[in-house]
Amino acid sequence: MKKILVIRFSSIGDIVLTTPVLRCIKQQLPDAELHFLVKKSFAPVLIANPYIDKLHLFEDDLTVITDSLKKENFDFIVDLHHNLRTLRVKRALAVKSKSFNKLNVQKWLLTALKINVLPDKHIVDRYLEAAAPLGVVNDGKGLDYFIPENEKIADSDLPAAHQLGYIGLVIGAAHATKRMPVEKLEELVGLLDHPIILLGGPEDKATGARLEATDPIKVYNACGKFSLNESADLVRRAKLIISNDTGLMHIAAAFRKPVISLWGNTVPEFGMYPYYGKRSFNQVLPFEIVERKGLRCRPCSKIGYDACPKGHFKCMREIPVPAIRTLVQQWLLKA
Structure with a gap:
């Protein structure tokens, strides 16, 4: 052995x-x-x-x-x-x-x-x-994520408006230059005509509260209210995940969820975009990359910063939010 x-x-x-x-x-x-x-x-x-x-x-x-x-x-x-x-x-x-x-x-x-x-x-x-x-080779089956039974979410843990389905919107990330600014998130939440659950850690609770206040029926702020594995189960139950380049994006891919990934100072070329393996979805991979191409300053870091080094944060501020809404509508029609 x-x-x-x-x-x-x-x-x-x-x-x-x-x-x-x-x-x-x-x-x-x-x-x-x-x-x-x-x-x-x-x-x-x-x-x-x-x-x-x-x-x-x-x-x-x-x-x-x-x-x-x-x-x-x-x-x-x-x-x-x-x-x-x-x-x-x-x-x-x-x-x-x-x-x-x-x-x-x-x-x-x-x-x-x-x-x-x-x-x-x-x-x-x-x-x-x-x-x-x-002697180990890739089996092509993608990522795994296993949730302990005692950390799985019951319907009663969710508002009634979200129990029949929702979009998961991941608003957190370890570094500020990976996070979509709250003003852009407000614009996105306003454009989406579907129940939304906001996902993030305790540090994202205040941002989540601001977004929830825009429409308390449509938007549920789960940031800081659930453990990591409970949040992972919220990802598992979602129809679709919109996420910054962060851990919950990869958990979504592990559950084979469609992902719309938002990229700021980092780029997919680093090799950490959503991964589904080679035996999924008849070769049609269920993720979309949304990024501001053509910026001479991007990528500025392989990880991230607490603030944009140039001060303008164009990589996130110039992401077209209506394009995200269009992708959401397309994926929900396929669901």
Whole structure:
């Protein structure tokens, strides 16, 4: 029996994007024992994943968890984070390992010089390359997300107006330059003629309240009211998801939901657009990318900033909201 450790410390979306690696390892190497090392705050993303035999959690200090990991006697490490901290873990465990290629030079060329030499390859496929020495290949089935039974949403948890169906609008993101400004969100909410549930964390509650106030019957502010897994279940129940480039977008793809993805300072060329695998929807992938093309300053970062470095934030402020409404109408007609 092989004992395998997969490492990805954070964050929500990046961890969800590792799930094909976990499934493929366990299904293609059924005798393998699979462990996962992740920050404790992100454990809910993986807590119900049936392909993981043991989760190893840490907060800030890796020393204690590294001592614990040494006792496991792993045969192989799949490093899907690939930074100095994972290098410390690999050196301490001193077993064979493979890291995924972060393509940092290529990303720098695109953000700093606007020269795009990035491969046309999703990050999921690059993650799977790190498992290739184990003989693991992509099964084409896309992402997974598993919700504990006790965190699933009942109809009674939703307003009556939303119990027969709704659009999920993800208003949060870790960095401000990935978030659509509230004025643009107000315009979008006003144009949509369908029940809407706003999704985000406690930090998005005030923005959600402002949007809900525009039409308290149509708009329900769920930001900060539900756990991560409960929010994931709201995504699962939605007819359609409109989302910034953030974790709930990837959770939506895991549930095979149609996604309209909104891109600000980051770009899909980084390889983190919604991923559905290669065996979904008769090759017609259910997502749309909405972005402001042609800006010389975009992308300005591979991650994001607290504010637009140029001060104008055109990448989000110039996204055509009526075009989003048109895409919504088209997808709802297909539903």
